[in-house]
Amino acid sequence: DTRALTPVKLRLVEPGDPDERKRGGKRFFSTNADFHRLWRIFCKGLAFMFSFGNLCMAFFTILAIFLVSEKVLNITFDVDFSIFAAGCIFPTTFSVAAAFKRREKVLSELGSFKSSLFALFTHFQFYDVSENREAASKVRGLFLKLVQHLECALRNKRQVTSTVMCEGGQRGSRSFHHLVYDDFAMLAEALQHHIEKSFGYGPNFKVTSATARSWEFLQDTIHSYEHIRAVQASSTPVGLRLFCYCLNNVSCLALAPFWAHFCKMERFTGQRQVDNDIISIAIPAEKMHRDIGYGCTSAYMIGVLFTLIVFTLYRVQEELEDPFDGRGDDDIQWEAWREELEHLGQHGIGGPEARRRAREAPAAGVTPARSPASAKHEAASEDGDEGSGGVRAGEESF
Secondary structure (H helix, E strand, C coil), X not given: CCCCCCCCCCCCCCXXXXXXXXXXXXXXXXXXXXXXXXXXXXXXXXXXXXXXXXHHHHHHHHHHHHHCCCCCCCCCCCCCCHHHHHHHHHHHHHHHHHHHHHHHHHHHHHHHHHHHHHHHHHHHHHCECCCCCCHHHHHHHHHHHHHHHHHHHHHCHHHCCCCCCCCCCCXXXXXXXXXXXXXXXXXXXXXXXXXXXXXXXXXXXXXXXXXXXXHHHHHHHHHHHHHHHHHHHCCCCHHHHHHHHHHHHHHHHHCHHHHHCHHHHHCCCCEEEECCEEEEXXXXXXXXXXXXXXXXXXXXXXHHHHHHHHHHHHHHHHHHHCCCCCCCCCCCCHHHHCCCHHHCCCCCCCHHHHHHHHHHCCCCXXXXXXXXXXXXXXXXXXXXXXXHHHHCCCCCCC
């Protein structure tokens, strides 16, 4: 094949003033777009921290400080705050780190699954030496079904345990995972069929031991899938998450007397002691001995800030706990992950042109990727083995 590759010209476009870049100058905001981008990030961070749950706990913290203030219950204490800081924040950060490791393992295994699946498809493309060379086109639908069912099985909430209530997920013959294994079995059957009928190095040279790598690719996809499923079916230590959840709620209320004791340091005395020296401070007479009976600014501010910190950390842990639903910024971006798999058979020298034609006129018989809503609908409509039989209609021949 002497076809030449089409040259592609790439040009790097950098924002900012060209003259400024030539002079080597640096500006904090090179363009207005940078300012707007940073402003959006800041607003998004505020929205993440000031969620409805966090604001509710901040309100209860304020109420607790008011109840233990001097003119109500008058309850205060003063201890070393590092005890509470380590007891509340360290377990939550440890749980966040454990959830992050689970997410990284899932991303790694999804990459292995995708690469093995693509390599297996290329064997159907380039080992086929039959006259019509239709092996890849015949099994392409099986590959797309496998990708769709994998996403549905992992994104379906009923397949996993809850991150807070620890309720059992869906099990039995109605699980989407059975459809994934149906796809694996059908791929194995198709591979065996084409190895016997159409695989080879040429018309007179049948493939023998080289197809062992094809079976290894199929085994690698199953191996990666089971690793992902194990992560989905498990979670970070349940006891640790329950401990963090209860401790965060209790500490924000139980520490109200500790926050209230800051009001004593906020009173105006007219003098301040620094290094055994008494320094006089000029204070207006009307503020000389102000009585703060219903809390003070420092108590409310420190209490609310501590509450927002611990509950924001716990929310980070919850967001990382389930990376499969694709709703959070740290979740798996399923659309980007399956993008290349939806264009199987459209890569190579003529790949750009083939993908352009596919976008303009989608190939007949190609099923679009299902959304989470359609996955939920299919899970609800499936009835034991009869549901999977309906999905497989028209795919028994390779």
